[in-house]
Amino acid sequence: MSEQVAQLLDSLRAKAEKGELLYIGENVVRVDSLEKVLGNPVYTADLIPKGTVYAKLFHSSIPHGIIKRMELGAARSYPGVLGVLTSKDIPGLNESSAVLLDRQLYADPVVRSTGDILGAVIAETFPGAADAAARIKVDYEKLPAIFDPVGALDAGAVKVHEKGNVARQMKIRKGNVVEGFSKSDFVLEKTYRTQFQDATPMEPEVGLAIPEDGGVRVIGSMQSPHHTQAAVAKVLKLPPEKVRVIQAVTGGAFGPKSDETPFDVCSTAALAAVRFRRPVYCGLDREDSMVMHTKRHPFVISHKTGVSKDGMLLADESRIVGDTGAYASLGVFVIVRATFHTVGAYEVPNVKADSFLVYTNNTYTGSLRGFGGPQAIFAFESQMEELARKLGMDPLEFRLKNMLVPGKKNATSAVMDASCGLPQCVEKVVTSSKYREKASRYKNQVGDVRRGLGMAFLMHGNSLGPEGNDYGAVHMEVLSDGSVSVGSGLTEYGTGAISGIMQVASSVLGVPLSRFRLERPDTSKHRESGPTVASRVVVIGGNASKLAAEKLRAKTIPIAAELLRVDPQVVAIADGVAFDRRNPSATVRWDDIVAEAYRRGVSLKEDGFFMAPAAPWDQEVGQGTPYLQYTWGALIVEVEVDMGTGFYRVVGAHAAYDVGKAVNPGGVLGQIYGGTVQGLGYAMMEELVHKDGVVVNPNLGDYYIPTSMDIPEDFKAFIVEVPGPLGPFGSKIIAEPPIVLPGAAVRNAVLNATGVSVDDLPVTSEKVLMGIKPGPAARPR
């Protein structure tokens, strides 16, 4: 036997030994990379057929009022206009609401924010529709408006909704904080504030509707096709089967595309399509998107924390107020996550939290990557830093003393088990950043340029947890040419997660990912799988994919065994060939197995369905196990501050995340880099500004996200793998966690460099300078 053949056989044996883990942990090329680098026309705007007309949504110009009269005549008669849709044109329900049913599609008669949509102009061209929309005149009876969520809690405050301004409340009652404070040597009370962040996916929200067959086909950029289908069907008063929704390749999402904006856009397009019997494209330009879609909730979080003089956390009491703007959207779940994470990655024996999701007349807020985590962790990690200073303890030592490790209990009294990889994450970043050496070196700096290190630790509850049943379905079919077609209601929008779950199937089946085809999520073909949020695809969808692949393997292995004339127990399939794992010299190709299956009439079509076990918790006291597993992480950043201007750069970032098992390490790193940079934007420069309810900077020239010149020149990212109980092969979620930590890490680094505590995000150079040189001018809030 030649050297080459021997090596080949050895290699096959080794692959057989890996079993299901064959391709897990490999940087396999994503299934959807090629179409992106070729610039293929796969996004919604690329699919517009001839004869399509355009919809331009128009919105309220005041933050609170009652519509008295809308003058549509000038718009209707504008050249090229087919019509103007308002609430009167809705055959079904005037509703566009994710959870609480507190929001209409077209506001009538009450408007509660300047983002409220009043209707849509449908015209032959988009510029024509926009020009016509500019000619609409609305008379309002103006009502007083409220923009401060804390003020909105007062008894006499302006009511945004009839039922009052509190959309949801939550509590945690763990132990006895009164007792805890009485035992404390120091008690620190501080309030922290965060800002409106815009998700800024590079592709704004768009939808295309084509009338067909007594119904409508909708193609769009979205995270949840089935939810969109339900919303559109309700508006059009059609049975859901008559509304077919297909998710096109989506250019980034980050949350708002799982909220109501896709409903708005798709319902409008569908309404117009059915009405005018033409394809209709409803695409938001950037300004409309930034005004109308959901933002990240600004939070006001007050902590009162008690510690012993040797640095043990004894009690924490927090009041958490989230501004959900005019409508709740998915804020009802954001407040839950924020509350459960109120003391972050630390054990605090006595915890009391009261949280409020509050309506105001600002534009509304909802789902955005991190989902309450960034706000909660910013507040508590800042508090940890302040406590360390008060105690005269090194911030790292203080955190190490209190952090969650196996055996300790978090805020909901869930006991951390062996799958808690936080210590490993911390060790990695402390070493990489040379924290101990630098922290001591940076202690007594003088001069115009100073450096500082700041850190934050992460506990991030996985998946939907307390938000409801967490399930997903994946459909898999091996086609006659041997390719494997995979379809699901779970969506891909950049994270690579869908390719990840296909990689799981590829690994189980022993067929390279290059043989796999992804079907566009299609409500007419794929089962409802919940929203693609909470980074749940790899954990929930991955399990469903694994199940489907296992069912298929149970069919392919016996056929391979017959063709090889060996016992099925000894058959392995790897790299698209089947062989006897003891003696790989005889092989059978995957294509031949498939052909044989087809000849015999064996169906190679299987569905996998996975539902996570219930996550029980007591709503009254916020105790129990609302999450079945956690992702852990640590971030240390180093900043360099110009003491004369307050301008600073993040010169180094060291991040480690325990992801259980990295299905595709390159993909995981992509999420760590991307999420951290988006988090740095949140920490340093991003702020969507409202003035009297009007968004002042709804464009990318006035709203700043990081450019390539703003990223830390030195970024070391580490993958830690401590398997968890829930995901396939022990995997945990990764898409959201990296955005959570930079807010506090940067804030703490700036504090250590300059001595300035900035307690409200973003940490701008102005706030830093005004802390360094407090002058006669008041610090802007």
Added chain:
Amino acid sequence: MDGIEPPASGMKFFNSESLISFQTVVMSTVELYSPTDLNDALRFMEHDGRNVTVVASGTDLLPRMRRKQISPSILVDISSFKEDLRYIRQSDGTIRLGALTTVADLLESPMFHGRLSMIREAGKLFGAPQVRNVATIGGNICSASSSEDLIPVFMALDARLKLVSARGERSVPLKDFIVGKRATDMKPSEILAEVEFSLPGGHSWTAYEKLGRRNMLIIAIVNEALSLTLEEDLRTVRSAKVALNRVSGKIPALAARTNDFLEGKMVTEETIAQAQKVLASELSLTSDFRGSGAYRKEIAQVYLKRLLERCSWQIGGHS
């Protein structure tokens, strides 16, 4: 420009077929005229009474139209006759830049090193690569706002502008040209053709500072330019020209009182500190979401010190 006779009234001097209609997202219908050369453009602008706006690269104009901040009814596209208006020339200590010179042209030219470094420094922080490739110095100046980075630079150089019309030409100092927020002394029939300044002589250096909220694609919170000339003793100020994106309100201007104060003084820590105080008293700055007036004032003073120190250090080193 010689030899253009104003035509008899009522005669049309433009080819009506080259007028095309322009729909935008603003209320009025805009028409676009693309003249074949400068004379053609000037004749058109002389005799069409409507609201005419000149467009070169469009990098400032189109976004503002898109955001409904302005609604011109007719646009004259002057980007098509670059041969006339895009050049960088030096003769006898005078630098002449055609108004259609792009920011990229400035960066690629070997001329703006050494004592004219300020121009490169400003160019590098201007917008982003794609914008630098097409944005013109003329467009920057005529937009006349505090977000136009090159205005303080050319003000510090005491630049003069050549404005041309069908009736002839005139020269205006840049500092007199900007009369208010986004307001210039330009007549409706004029086009900016050239920017000219004298090469700072003797012991001179120029420098620039810009602060924004991130490192690229920023509208300045503060930008500040200095052209410094010292006497033979290399310590006494012969002339100092400091200009900022905002001095009073939102108008780019020279810091006249500060410049007067510095003239004749020695560059010492003490005079710099005093100059900072004069600057503070001269600045009257408003707040907006990018930064408060107090912060801008503080930065302006910090930059003044850095610019003076940098320039005097360079002059010392290069003499």
Added chain:
Amino acid sequence: MNKRGITINVNGTEHPLQVDGSDRLIDVLRDQLSLKSVKEGCSTGDCGICAVLVDGKLVNSCLMLAAQCDGRRVTTLEGLLEDPTMKRMQGRFIANNAAQCGFCTPAMLIASWDLARHSTEPSNEEIKLAISGILCRCTGYYQIVDSVREGCEGGRR
């Protein structure tokens, strides 16, 4: 509404076109010439997603009126698909996971290809500068920078 006849050389082919005053270069490329790789991200010239090469220079196509491109040479990603440098660059993007949602990818590739023409050994700083006018929200830029560096270095042979 009057239309004007212009000619633009796009990806090597002369195209006679009828344009409105309001047509921007991006509208002509996407709608009349079906070159969908050119994307619209912000409409105000602040994101660079629409970037193409005009007479060899990187330009935001959403800020250029089509009429201003009369007689010019425009290059989009579609026109570079057979180019060996571009193929190498695309290969690196794929290998390094530099395309996540893919919306900024065509603009990033064009800017990278432009850089590769001028440099086979760009530093990370030079690469970041070359793409500094193109916003990416997904990747954090790191895997893009690595891809561009490898794509340029491959041209040394």
